[in-house]
Amino acid sequence: MDLTDTPDDIRDSTESPPDFTEWDSPEEVLKGGPTRERLLSVILQLRTPTKVSRIAEQADCDTETARDYLEWFTSMGMTREISGRPVRYERNESYLQWRRVEQIRDKYSEAEIVKELKETMKRIEEYRAQFDADSPEDVSLMDRTEEASVEEVWEALSEWKTLKQRAELLDTARQNGHSSSGGAKVDA
Numbered sequence: 001m002d003l004t005d006t007p008d009d010i011r012d013s014t015e016s017p018p019d020f021t022e023w024d025s026p027e028e029v030l031k032g033g034p035t036r037e038r039l040l041s042v043i044l045q046l047r048t049p050t051k052v053s054r055i056a057e058q059a060d061c062d063t064e065t066a067r068d069y070l071e072w073f074t075s076m077g078m079t080r081e082i083s084g085r086p087v088r089y090e091r092n093e094s095y096l097q098w099r100r101v102e103q104i105r106d107k108y109s110e111a112e113i114v115k116e117l118k119e120t121m122k123r124i125e126e127y128r129a130q131f132d133a134d135s136p137e138d139v140s141l142m143d144r145t146e147e148a149s150v151e152e153v154w155e156a157l158s159e160w161k162t163l164k165q166r167a168e169l170l171d172t173a174r175q176n177g178h179s180s181s182g183g184a185k186v187d188a
Contacts, residue, residue, distance in 0.1 A: 035061045039069045043079055044096075049088035097169070104173040117170040120163055127160040136160040 038059040046055075056066035070089050073079040077095045082088040104113060131139045136157040141150055148156075 035059065035065055036069060039066060040073070040078075043070075043073060043089070043091050046089070046091045049082040049090045051086045051088050053086070055089065097172075100169050101173045101176065104169060105176065108173075110174065113170055113174050117167060117174060120167045120170060124160065124163050124167060127156065127163070130156070131160075136164070 038061065039055065042055050042058045052067050052070060053063050055070065056063045059066060070079060070081070074081050074089070077092055079089045080092050082090060108116070127136070128134060133139050139153075139157055141153055141157070
């Protein structure tokens, strides 16, 4: 028997294969779950101020329910209300950044944060040297296509941007590491 052959006794011969047409569509699966979770999922994906009715539609709930939760999310700092007619909401980036920093501080000790920050900064320096630039925004894709494909340059620049964001989060977590909240802290 070849390694790629399927043994005859692997499947019960009386068992029928699954009927994939009976499975729920991805859209139907996403409609399940508590309303609050569906609304939060929609909010986390917002990129621009969005009307309540549009948010409700995406979360598959009625407008009044969405409005109530959005007011609650705003009081918690997760969203911002943009007044006007109609009222619109957007996600609060500073809240999300704060949450990310708190997650880092809860999960890692101060020593681990410093170590990761040093490694991240080292990789950023490697990109600076590779592209002879201070920032990924200073690099033109078109000027770099002689050395590598556009996709390779774009991927490297995207990773560089991600590393910069990671370094900012780690540095903020490191600076705030002396406060009483957070996980295991190590005095350095």
